[in-house]
Amino acid sequence: MLGVILPAALFLSGCVATPQPGITNSGSPSQAISGEVSAGAPTTSAPLETTQAANKAPVYWIGRSNDSVFLYREFRDVPEQDNPVTRALKVMMSQKPLDPDFFTPWQNPKKLATSISGKNVITVDVSADAFNSNVDAAMAERAVQQLVYTATAAGASAGLIDSGQQIQVVVLVDGHTDYLAFNHVRLGSPTSRRMGMVAPxxxxxxxxxxxxxxxxxxxxxxxxxxxxxxxxxxxxxxxxxxxxxxxxxxxxxxxxxxxxxxxxxxxxxxxxxxxxxxxxxxxxxxxxxxxxxxxxxxxx
CATH class of the missing domain: 2.60.40.2550 (Immunoglobulin-like)
Structure with a gap:
C-alpha cells in the first residue's frame, strides 16, 4: 500500500518580518495542502482518542496511499514515566514505526517538555535539533500536523483533556515562538488538528x-x-x-x-x-x- 517517502524533518531558522513565498503559519492551512487533501480524501479529521491503558501511547506517523500522503496511527508500549504527551512525542521523534511503510521526519531531541493548560491548550517545547532534516513545504506541514495529532491523541487517551472541546497545540523551540520549521512553517500559533490529514x-x-x-x-x-x-x-x-x-x-x-x-x-x-x-x-x-x-x- 504505502510507498517509500523521501527523507524528511524540520529545519529551523530565525523569524522574518514579512511573509515569504512557501512560508505558512502552523495555525493556517496552506492552499496547496488544502487543495491536495480535498482532491483526494474526505475532509473530516480523526475524532479524539478514547482512554487507553496507561502504558499505551498513540503515535501518528506519515505514510503514502497511492498518490496521496496521510497520517496513520499506532499504539506503542511505553514505560510509565514522564507525562503521557511527552512520552508519546518521544516515541514519535526517537523511534521507528512498527509498520515499515510509515516514517517520521523528526529527530531525537536533546530537550522535550510538554504541559496542558486549563483551556485545553497543549504546549510543546522542543530543542532545535529535533528538526535536522530537509523536506518540502507539503511534507513540512504534514510533520507539524503529525506532532499535533500525536500530542492531542496522547492527552485524550490519558484523560487529561476535555474531548468535547477543541484542543490546540502551541509549539515552542527552545522556549521561543516564531521559529521556522522545515524552512516553511512558522511555529508558535495555537494549532488544531487539520481536517483531511489522516488516512481515509x-x-x-x-x-x-x-x-x-x-x-x-x-x-x-x-x-x-x-x-x-x-x-x-x-x-x-x-x-x-x-x-x-x-x-x-x-x-x-x-x-x-x-x-x-x-x-x-x-x-x-x-x-x-x-x-x-x-x-x-x-x-x-x-x-x-x-x-x-x-x-x-x-x-x-
Whole structure:
C-alpha cells in the first residue's frame, strides 16, 4: 500500500518580518495542502482518542496511499514515566514505526517538555535539533500536523483533556515562538488538528508484526467516511514472502454517531503469516479503491 517517502524533518531558522513565498503559519492551512487533501480524501479529521491503558501511547506517523500522503496511527508500549504527551512525542521523534511503510521526519531531541493548560491548550517545547532534516513545504506541514495529532491523541487517551472541546497545540523551540520549521512553517500559533490529514482508512488491530491466536481473528479499523463501502482481502505469505490470495469480501464502515467510521472484519485463520488489505471504495466509481491500508501479522 504505502510507498517509500523521501527523507524528511524540520529545519529551523530565525523569524522574518514579512511573509515569504512557501512560508505558512502552523495555525493556517496552506492552499496547496488544502487543495491536495480535498482532491483526494474526505475532509473530516480523526475524532479524539478514547482512554487507553496507561502504558499505551498513540503515535501518528506519515505514510503514502497511492498518490496521496496521510497520517496513520499506532499504539506503542511505553514505560510509565514522564507525562503521557511527552512520552508519546518521544516515541514519535526517537523511534521507528512498527509498520515499515510509515516514517517520521523528526529527530531525537536533546530537550522535550510538554504541559496542558486549563483551556485545553497543549504546549510543546522542543530543542532545535529535533528538526535536522530537509523536506518540502507539503511534507513540512504534514510533520507539524503529525506532532499535533500525536500530542492531542496522547492527552485524550490519558484523560487529561476535555474531548468535547477543541484542543490546540502551541509549539515552542527552545522556549521561543516564531521559529521556522522545515524552512516553511512558522511555529508558535495555537494549532488544531487539520481536517483531511489522516488516512481515509486504516487498520488498528492487529498491528504490524504482531502475533495473534488462531481461529476467529478480528480485524478492527476506521474509515473517515461513516457508512462508506470497504473492500478487504487477506493474503497468505510464505517463507519467500510470496503472497497468495486467501480470503476477501466487502463491508461497510459504521454510520453510528458513537463509533463513526469504525469497522470490524471477523475472519477464521489457521497458523501462518498473513497480510490484510482494506480499501475504501470510491462512491462514484466502486471499481476503484484509491486509498488502502495493509498490515502484516502472524497467527499462532
Amino acid at each position: 482508512v486504516w487498520i488498528i488491530d492487529p498491528q504490524e508484526g504482531t502475533s495473534v491466536d488462531g481461529g476467529a481473528v478480528k480485524i478492527n479499523g476506521r474509515s473517515t467516511v461513516p457508512g462508506g463501502k470497504l473492500h478487504w482481502e487477506v493474503l497468505r505469505v510464505d517463507g519467500g514472502n510470496a503472497k497468495t490470495p486467501f480470503l476477501d469480501g466487502s463491508a461497510s464502515a459504521s454510520a453510528d454517531t458513537a463509533r463513526p467510521g469504525a469497522f470490524t472484519l471477523p475472519v477464521n485463520l489457521g497458523p501462518g503469516t498473513y497480510e490484510v488489505r482494506v480499501s475504501q471504495l470510491d462512491a462514484g466509481n466502486p471499481a476503484q479503491d484509491p486509498t488502502a491500508d495493509t498490515r502484516g501479522f502472524t497467527v499462532k
